[in-house]
Amino acid sequence: MVTLEVRNINKYYCEGESRVQVLKDVTLSIEKGDFVAIIGQSGSGKSTLMNILGCLDTASDGSYFVDGVSIENFGPDDLARLRSEKFGFIFQRYNLLTSLSAQENVALPAVYGGMGRAEREARAHDLLVKLGLDGKTQNRPNELSGGQQQRVSIARAMMNGGEIILADEPTGALDSKSGENVMKLLMELNAEGHTLILVTHDRQIASYANRIIEIKDGAVISDTRSAPIIKEEGPEIVSVSRSSWQYIRDQLGEAFRMSVQAILAHKMRSLLTMLGIIIGIASVVSVVALGRGSQEKILAGINAMGTNTIDVRPGRNFGDRNANRYQTLTVDDSDALAEQSYIASSTPTASSSGEMVYRNRSATGSLSGVGEQYFNVKGLELATGRLLTREDVDRARAVMVIDDTSREELFPNGEDPIGAIVLFNKKPFEVVGVTKKPTATFGPRSSLTAWIPYTAHMARVSGSRTISSITVKIADNVSAQVAEKELTRLLTSRHRGVTDFFTMNADSIRQTMESTTTTMRLLISCIALISLLVGGIGVMNIMLVSVTERTKEIGVRMAIGARRFNVLQQFLIEAVLICIIGGFTGVLASAGIGALFNAFVKDFPMSFSTGSIVLALTCSTLIGVIFGYMPARRASMLNPVEALAQE
Numbered sequence: 001m002v003t004l005e006v007r008n009i010n011k012y013y014c015e016g017e018s019r020v021q022v023l024k025d026v027t028l029s030i031e032k033g034d035f036v037a038i039i040g041q042s043g044s045g046k047s048t049l050m051n052i053l054g055c056l057d058t059a060s061d062g063s064y065f066v067d068g069v070s071i072e073n074f075g076p077d078d079l080a081r082l083r084s085e086k087f088g089f090i091f092q093r094y095n096l097l098t099s100l101s102a103q104e105n106v107a108l109p110a111v112y113g114g115m116g117r118a119e120r121e122a123r124a125h126d127l128l129v130k131l132g133l134d135g136k137t138q139n140r141p142n143e144l145s146g147g148q149q150q151r152v153s154i155a156r157a158m159m160n161g162g163e164i165i166l167a168d169e170p171t172g173a174l175d176s177k178s179g180e181n182v183m184k185l186l187m188e189l190n191a192e193g194h195t196l197i198l199v200t201h202d203r204q205i206a207s208y209a210n211r212i213i214e215i216k217d218g219a220v221i222s223d224t225r226s227a228p229i230i231k232e233e234g235p236e237i238v239s240v241s242r243s244s245w246q247y248i249r250d251q252l253g254e255a256f257r258m259s260v261q262a263i264l265a266h267k268m269r270s271l272l273t274m275l276g277i278i279i280g281i282a283s284v285v286s287v288v289a290l291g292r293g294s295q296e297k298i299l300a301g302i303n304a305m306g307t308n309t310i311d312v313r314p315g316r317n318f319g320d321r322n323a324n325r326y327q328t329l330t331v332d333d334s335d336a337l338a339e340q341s342y343i344a345s346s347t348p349t350a351s352s353s354g355e356m357v358y359r360n361r362s363a364t365g366s367l368s369g370v371g372e373q374y375f376n377v378k379g380l381e382l383a384t385g386r387l388l389t390r391e392d393v394d395r396a397r398a399v400m401v402i403d404d405t406s407r408e409e410l411f412p413n414g415e416d417p418i419g420a421i422v423l424f425n426k427k428p429f430e431v432v433g434v435t436k437k438p439t440a441t442f443g444p445r446s447s448l449t450a451w452i453p454y455t456a457h458m459a460r461v462s463g464s465r466t467i468s469s470i471t472v473k474i475a476d477n478v479s480a481q482v483a484e485k486e487l488t489r490l491l492t493s494r495h496r497g498v499t500d501f502f503t504m505n506a507d508s509i510r511q512t513m514e515s516t517t518t519t520m521r522l523l524i525s526c527i528a529l530i531s532l533l534v535g536g537i538g539v540m541n542i543m544l545v546s547v548t549e550r551t552k553e554i555g556v557r558m559a560i561g562a563r564r565f566n567v568l569q570q571f572l573i574e575a576v577l578i579c580i581i582g583g584f585t586g587v588l589a590s591a592g593i594g595a596l597f598n599a600f601v602k603d604f605p606m607s608f609s610t611g612s613i614v615l616a617l618t619c620s621t622l623i624g625v626i627f628g629y630m631p632a633r634r635a636s637m638l639n640p641v642e643a644l645a646q647e
Contacts, residue, residue, distance in 0.1 A: 002068070003164065003195060004053055005029040009062030011048055011218075022048045023059070024218040030197065033229045035190040037198045037209035045218040047168060050199045054087050054166045055079040056559060057641045077563045084113050084561025088157025092169035094149040095556045095644070096141040099265040102128060102152045103137040109159040111254045112561035114247045120159075127155040131185065147178030154185055156560065164195045171205055183208050193231045251566065259574040266546075273542040274582035276535025277623065281586025281616045284529060286593050289606040291520065297604035309377055310484055311504040312337075312470040312491065327466040328500050331454065333491060334371075334470045340490065342483045344475045347371030348467040350457045354425035356448055358410040365406060365448025367424050369457025369467075375401075375435070377473045385418045385433030388453055396455035400429035404437035406448040424450065427460050480505055529619070535582070536623035543575050543631035554635050555643025568636035575628020576621060583620030587613055 011023040022045045030036055030053075040046040051057035052064065055071065058079075064071055066082065074082070088109075089095075096105045103124045110120035128137050131151045141149055150170060157165050167186065171179030187208060190196050198209055206212050210227040213220060263270045314329050331348050338346035350369035355362055372388045374380075383404065392399050400422060402410075411417045417431045429452055458465060474483045484505050492499050547554070554567055594606040 001032050002029045003032045003066070005065040005068075006052070006059070007063040007065075009052065009059035009064065011045070011052065011057075012060045022218050023052075026062075026215075026218075026220055028213060028220060028223065030195065031229060032195055033190070033193055033231045033233070035187070035196045035198070035208070035210045035230075037200060037206035037212045038215060039200055039203060039206045039212060040215040041201060044215045046199050046201075046215050049215065050166055050168060050197060051641050053197060054089060054164075054559075055082050056644070057639075077565070080112075080558060080561055080563040083559065084109060084160055086163055088160070088162030088165045089559050090150070090153050090157050090165060090167040090170045091644075092172040094141070094146075094153045094173070095552070095559075096149055096152055096156075097553055097556065098141050099261050101138045101140055102133065102144065105141070105152055106155045106159055108557070109156060109560040111251075112557075112563070112566055113160050114250065116250065117254075124155070124159065127158055128152070131155050145178075146174050147181060150174060150178070150182050151185070154182070154189075158189070158194075160561070162189075162194055164197065165189060166197045166199075168199045169201075170198070171200075171202075179205070191230050193233050251569070255566065255570045255573050256577075258570055259577055262550075262570075262574055263577060269542065269546070270578055273539055273578050274585065276538040277579050277582030277620055278535075278586040278589060280529070280533075280535040281583045281620055282589040282593065284616050284619070285587055285590035285608070285612055286606065288612040289590065289594055289608045290597075291518075292609060292612075293605045293607040296607055308474045308480060310472050310474065310480070310487065312472070312487070312501050313504065314468070314501055327464070328495055328498075329467050329470060330465055331458075331467060333494060334467070336490065336494060337470065337472050337487055340486070342475050342478045342486055344473040345373040345377060346470060346472045347374045347377060348454050349374070349469045349471060350454050350462055350464075350466075351468040352425070352457070352461050355423075356406065356410065356450065357423040357426075358420060361410050361412075363406075363409050363448050365424075365450060367457070367461065368449070368451050369454035369461070370451050371454060373473070374451065374471065377471055380438070381436045383434045383436040385431070387433050388451065393453040393455050396453060396459045398427075398429045398456055398460060399432045399452065400424075401433040401435060401451045402431055403435050403449045406450055407434050409448055422450070425461065429456075533623070536579075536627040539575055539579060539623065540627040540630060543571065543628055544634065546574075547571065547631050547635045550635075551638065551643045551646040554638050555640050555646065558638070558640040559644060564636040567638075568632045571632035571635045572625065572628050575632065576624035579620045579624030579628070580617070583617045586620070587616065 005028075007027050008025050009023060009027075010021060010025060013020045013022060026049060038046045038049060048057065052059050055066075055074075066086065071079070071082065096102075097108070100108070103121065106124035106127055107120040110123065115123075125137055128134070128151075131154060133148060133151055133155075136144060136148060141152070144152065150173075153170075154165075165186075170186070171182055174182060183205065186196055186198070190210075196209070198206070200206055207226075210229060211223070211225045214222040312329065312333075314327070329348075334346045334348040337343050347370055352367050352369075353364070354367065356365045356367075368374075370388065372390050372393055375382075375387050385401070387401055388399065391397075402417065402422070407417050410422065411420070417434060420431045421428050422431055423429075429450075452461075454467065458467075472483075472487065474480055484503055488499070488503060491501060495501070557567060591608070594608060598605045
């Protein structure tokens with residue numbers, strides 16, 4: 001029964017004037033169970049004919065039938081399926097994958113055939129034992145002799161059944177004894193029903209065959225049979241019946257496993273490939289953490305200025321050089337604001353600068369006349385003593401609350417300041433309380449600061465009813481913008497339609513700072529993302545080099561049944577894995593940078609967020625997909641014959 005038939009096939013290489021015809025009107029048929037030797041000198045076209053018969057290559061014109069079915073319209077994946085189910089290849093140079101063990105090399109065709117892992121491993125082991133390699137199943141190719149490697153190659157050809165085995169100079173790289181052993185194995189396979197097609201230039205090797213076809217200058221010049229077919233029934237074909245879901249899952253799992261093996265087999269190259277991703281991810285995560293930490297610090301400072309507060313100051317706007325000319329804000333203005341439903345509290349402030357003296361120690365500081373609610377509005381906490389009370393304000397008592405800086409300056413030896421008399425511009429005030437040192441950037445300054453009742457300030461310090469500012473706390477559930485608009489309208493009305501004041505909304509400042517820091521963080525993150533893109537380009541370049549280096553490996557995989565999608569999937573997973581590992585390493589590097597930064601910099605910490613880490617890892621994965629696709633596609637589009645010819 002005819003299994004393979006070619007009719008008037010021709011094969012040309014190149015085009016135009018440089019076109020070379022390698023095969024010329026070749027017509028022949030091969031029956032099941034036959035042992036055919038194709039002989040001829042180098043360049044005669046015998047290897048090209050074998051590649052066409054094995055569906056590794058296609059004829060330029062003519063017809064080719066496999067089991068009576070024309071393959072003229074078969075695509076690359078159809079030919080790959082045919083190679084997987086029908087053919088087994090034995091190469092002169094063995095073409096074993098060095099990163100895999102003997103058993104894994106043998107099992108590889110079954111991976112692309114869809115056989116389950118346990119089943120294919122058991123079959124691969126049995127084939128190796130059958131061919132005399134018991135105890136060598138886990139050895140890598142470089143741990144085997146030439147004869148043993150060729151036996152592994154033969155076992156691989158039989159893995160999916162090997163109904164038709166094509167051997168290209170199978171003894172060419174072996175010594176005479178090993179060559180004889182290989183030929184005996186091939187004869188045994190033929191006796192079991194395998195159809196053998198042997199390509200050789202050695203007539204002695206060809207004499208083992210039942211039929212010899214001689215080619216010269218691309219044409220068949222003789223076709224002689226020396227012995228009948230021993231067994232026409234083919235060998236047992238390995239059939240695989242699995243659901244599409246199981247097949248996809250297993251293919252994905254095997255592609256992942258082979259990608260890991262490829263990464264581990266080239267550790268230094270993989271590490272250098274990851275380096276750009278590591279630097280990019282570490283930069284992005286660190287910059288975001290730095291920006292987030294600084295933003296939290298700034299916002300904490302703004303909160304120290306007073307939560308949900310509005311400051312009313314004299315002048316046309318912030319920075320008005322003529323602000324000191326406006327003496328229009330009064331306590332009555334503050335009292336009028338306090339009566340409004342949208343205001344929770346209002347406290348006037350009168351400020352002066354001068355010399356603070358305690359015994360023989362003196363320093364320049366600022367004195368603020370405030371109401372009893374000032375400390376709550378500004379978020380100032382008591383360290384010792386007490387704060388100002390309503391009674392202090394009503395009676396204009398000469399009592400003073402000092403800040404932590406003033407205590408350190410005027411009471412340096414741990415002396416208790418409570419009850420002490422401090423002179424401000426020669427006016428005596430009794431210290432009744434000390435505030436805690438603020439941790440925020442904004443708020444009380446590092447210079448000496450003290451507070452007295454605003455009534456005492458007017459009566460004892462300034463002698464004026466005007467005040468320097470009013471601080472109001474907005475009622476809960478009231479919009480800061482609405483409250484600001486209403487109090488502006490009220491004060492303008494009280495000042496006879498003249499807007500001789502301006503407002504500073506802490507909430508607006510917060511929003512502005514948030515917007516500014518977010519913009520800066522985004523800008524710096526974009527710069528860091530550039531390094532991530534550079535890392536992605538590095539991945540693409542290295543993967544392109546990897547495809548070039550592993551061209552022959554790709555050819556071997558295609559020869560034993562790998563479809564284009566299998567090759568694309570493996571190289572794409574490899575690129576994504578490199579980027580994901582690089583991404584996680586970058587995150588760990590960023591955590592290390594953050595730990596060092598926080599250990600030495602106390603002003604503000606690097607604040608990491610889960611969102612930025614997830615985003616960075618997502619970016620690294622996308623980079624693996626985007627920049628890995630081109631090399632992976634290039635690998636999948638290789639011609640099997642051209643790939644196998646690469647050294």
